[in-house]
Amino acid sequence: MQQTLMPRHTPNREISTLILKAQQSELKDGSATVSESRISEGDALKVKEWEVGMFQNEVAASQGIRIRRRPPSGPPQHYKDLEVSQMKERKPLFTLKKALDNAPPVRDFIGALKAANSRTGLPGLIAEVKKASPSRGVLREDFDPVEIAKAYEKGGAACLSVLTDQKYFQGSFENLEAIRNSGVKCPLLCKEFIIDAWQIYHARTKGADAVLLIAGVLPDLDIKYMTKICKLLGLAALVEVHDEKEMDRVLQIDGIELVGINNRDLETFKVDISNTKKLLEGDRGERIRQKGITVVGESGLFTPDDISYVQEAGVKAVLVGESIVKQKDPAKGITELFGKDISL
Numbered sequence: 029m030q031q032t033l034m035p036r037h038t039p040n041r042e043i044s045t046l047i048l049k050a051q052q053s054e055l056k057d058g059s060a061t062v063s064e065s066r067i068s069e070g071d072a073l074k075v076k077e078w079e080v081g082m083f084q085n086e087v088a089a090s091q092g093i094r095i096r097r098r099p100p101s102g103p104p105q106h107y108k109d110l111e112v113s114q115m116k117e118r119k120p121l122f123t124l125k126k127a128l129d130n131a132p133p134v135r136d137f138i139g140a141l142k143a144a145n146s147r148t149g150l151p152g153l154i155a156e157v158k159k160a161s162p163s164r165g166v167l168r169e170d171f172d173p174v175e176i177a178k179a180y181e182k183g184g185a186a187c188l189s190v191l192t193d194q195k196y197f198q199g200s201f202e203n204l205e206a207i208r209n210s211g212v213k214c215p216l217l218c219k220e221f222i223i224d225a226w227q228i229y230h231a232r233t234k235g236a237d238a239v240l241l242i243a244g245v246l247p248d249l250d251i252k253y254m255t256k257i258c259k260l261l262g263l264a265a266l267v268e269v270h271d272e273k274e275m276d277r278v279l280q281i282d283g284i285e286l287v288g289i290n291n292r293d294l295e296t297f298k299v300d301i302s303n304t305k306k307l308l309e310g311d312r313g314e315r316i317r318q319k320g321i322t323v324v325g326e327s328g329l330f331t332p333d334d335i336s337y338v339q340e341a342g343v344k345a346v347l348v349g350e351s352i353v354k355q356k357d358p359a360k361g362i363t364e365l366f367g368k369d370i371s372l
């Protein structure tokens with residue numbers, strides 16, 4: 029943490045004061061990070077935002093992060109940075125914090141996956157409510173998110189993943205909120221490109237029980253900080269990796285309970301389900317088991333053989349979109365995917 033508190037760029041006076049407070053706090057109890065220290069959560073967020081803004085590209089490069097968001101200088105240009113900064117202006121953090129008082133209670137996302145796995149002997153299913161994707165275009169023209177969510181629950185899904193990104197997936201927070209308010213009991217993952225802690229608060233106010241943190245997009249410091257915010261809010265964090273390097277980065281972060289192995293390369297869109305097996309082999313797999321991490325196999329799962337393959341590799345849960353959302357009756361699609369009725 030000290031290293032990130034010694035910027036090469038000069039912070040403004042407010043940030044300098046906050047950094048000093050955080051450092052004094054660290055000196056007192058030795059181990060605290062900015063977010064754990066005695067400065068307020070709002071102040072910690074300001075320091076964090078400043079650190080992230082200054083170092084993002086340097087840190088990202090050193091951690092092998094391939095998916096870059098910010099230009100080296102100047103204003104944000106990536107659509108998600110722009111989108112989030114506009115949303116933050118409309119609903120600042122203090123407004124979101126007030127809205128938390130009226131947010132529905134959080135349901136146990138990881139508990140639901142484990143219970144389904146124990147009940148069926150098969151990986152717990154996170155069924156994805158996704159209208160379109162960058163690799164496949166529109167998956168379902170007659171897309172009614174609540175109807176699909178209800179069919180998934182009827183078909184035995186343990187949890188649901190709801191795409192909220194509009195640009196690439198034609199998703200929305202309205203869909204997430206509508207599913208949450210529809211009486212569907214499955215815990216909900218907010219499937220979003222999270223780049224800012226503000227989005228976690230926002231997801232919580234819209235009824236999410238879990239959020240996605242993508243290691244290919246977020247530096248270690250962000251993953252650490254954001255998993256703490258999730259814990260603070262009672263949300264589960266699904267930390268997604270695609271290769272060995274990302275898995276190794278995530279394994280050295282304490283407190284991570286749920287890791288997703290995406291079989292899809294987010295840059296090339298190439299899907300290979302043997303990726304799940306590769307990342308769970310040998311010492312790496314052993315460390316994951318020792319840490320008690322629940323692993324989710326993600327993407328490209330279409331048949332009972334695919335499910336058996338990733339289960340044998342060591343996953344306790346799977347995240348599936350295309351193969352079930354395209355079915356006329358998504359509940360039947362689940363039965364076909366698993367080769368048996370998992371709702372019983």
Ligand SMILES: O=C(O)c1ccccc1NCC(=O)[C@H](O)[C@H](O)COP(=O)(O)O
Binds near residue numbers: 163329
């Ligand atoms: O689905 C895509 O084309 C995609 C492209 C780029 C980034 C992410 C993408 N999808 C997100 C996902 O990880 C999947 O929606 C999820 O794992 C389900 O995958 P599938 O069962 O293959 O629909």
